[in-house]
Amino acid sequence: MAKHTCAICGIEVGLMSEQKLADGNFICRKVCSKKTFKNFDKVSATLGDVTAHIEQIEKGTRIWNELLLPLKKSKNKDEKLKMMGVGGPLLYASPSTGLVALVETRYKFMVFGKSELACVYRIADLMQYDFVEETAKNSEGKEEKKQYCAMMFKDTAGMYGFRLAVSGRKEYESIAKYFDTLFGIQKTLGNSFKNAKRQMDAIKSITNTVKAAAAGTLDEAQAAETIGSVDAYVHGDRTQWIEKADAALAPYNK
Ligand SMILES: [Zn+2]
Numbered sequence: 230m231a232k233h234t235c236a237i238c239g240i241e242v243g244l245m246s247e248q249k250l251a252d253g254n255f256i257c258r259k260v261c262s263k264k265t266f267k268n269f270d271k272v273s274a275t276l277g278d279v280t281a282h283i284e285q286i287e288k289g290t291r292i293w294n295e296l297l298l299p300l301k302k303s304k305n306k307d308e309k310l311k312m313m314g315v316g317g318p319l320l321y322a323s324p325s326t327g328l329v330a331l332v333e334t335r336y337k338f339m340v341f342g343k344s345e346l347a348c349v350y351r352i353a354d355l356m357q358y359d360f361v362e363e364t365a366k367n368s369e370g371k372e373e374k375k376q377y378c379a380m381m382f383k384d385t386a387g388m389y390g391f392r393l394a395v396s397g398r399k400e401y402e403s404i405a406k407y408f409d410t411l412f413g414i415q416k417t418l419g420n421s422f423k424n425a426k427r428q429m430d431a432i433k434s435i436t437n438t439v440k441a442a443a444a445g446t447l448d449e450a451q452a453a454e455t456i457g458s459v460d461a462y463v464h465g466d467r468t469q470w471i472e473k474a475d476a477a478l479a480p481y482n483k
Contacts, residue, residue, distance in 0.1 A: 236276050237261040237283075251275050266318065266333050266348065269388050278387070285387030286346050292481055293330050293347035297323055313404050314378070314393040324411065327352050327473030331391060350382045351478070353470035357381040358408055360401045361392060378404050412465025 233242050235257035236250075247255045248262045252275040256262055264283045265271060271279065300308045300323055310321040318333040330347045361377040377392035378401050395401050409415070438455040441447040 235261055237280065250279065252277075266331070266346070266388060266391075268318065268391050282348075282387035285348050285385075288481060289330065289347040289349035290345070292328070292349045292478070293332060293345065296326060296477065297321065297328065297330050297347075297349070298345075300325065311407065313395070313400075313407075315396045315400075316394045318391075318393075320380075320393050322352065322407070324352070325473070326477035327470045327475075328477055329355070331393075348388055350385060351470065351474035352408075352411060353467040353474055354382040354384055355380060355408060356383050356464070357390075358405055360398065360405075362398075376401060409465070411470065412467060414465040 233247055233255040234240065235242055235247075236254040237256050238261055240257050240260070242255055242257045246258050248258050248271055249255055250271060251273050254276040256271075256276075256279060261279075261283075262271065264286065265279060266282070266286070269282055274282070297310065301310050301321070303309055308323075308325045310323050313320040313322065318331050320329055320331050322329045328349055329352055330349045332345050332347045334345050336344065357380065359379045361379045363375050363377070364372050365375060367373045376395050376397050378395050379390070379392050381390040383389075393404075395404065434455045438447060438451060441451055
């Protein structure tokens with residue numbers, strides 16, 4: 230039987246003690262695998278993804294403990310964290326800092342001396358929050374439906390996407406509405422004036438860009454402006470969320 234070594238700590242591993250990564254590297258199950266989140270997909274991750282994810286947890290756990298956890302107990306309504314999800318890990322949104330934290334609780338294995346591990350993201354980088362429903366067999370062989378909010382963050386090293394288990398469609402909808410509201414995205418027709426104007430602006434600039442492209446006069450600035458206005462229509466205005474998060478993260482990004 231071929232022996233491998235853990236690409237992170239160098240220990241010798243075998244069939245039962247190794248975890249194979251997408252790029253053919255192996256890591257040990259006993260120590261290094263446990264440094265990652267349970268919902269981190271190691272099978273499709275490269276060694277670079279795994280080490281970036283471990284760094285993300287080290288930094289995120291520090292931010293969680295120093296900055297966000299104290300706000301969890303805050304009596305100030307504006308500073309309070311909003312908890313989402315069921316089971317674990319749970320997601321905590323912190324509008325006052327522009328951050329969200331995915332928090333996994335460890336009861337036995339304590340990697341960094343704390344029982345909670347966290348990945349922290351900028352709210353501004355949240356690109357997708359989609360509803361996912363899956364049917365799986367439970368331990369008694371019965372089919373069970375499980376619901377998730379599938380979240381994806383841009384420009385994020387490590388775990389940039391995950392599924393947050395939710396109690397059902399209702400909880401998903403309240404999460405989607407929460408973020409839509411933060412980003413000023415209005416999906417209801419009743420409140421459509423601002424929406425319609427934004428849509429018109431987006432369409433206008435697409436049309437102009439298409440004309441310019443046909444005439445061969447399209448320049449980079451014009452193309453960037455089009456992407457910007459379509460982006461603002463789809464993703465809302467994130468300026469204040471970028472500013473808040475960058476101010477909160479400044480001490481951690483040195
Ligand atoms: Zn190892």
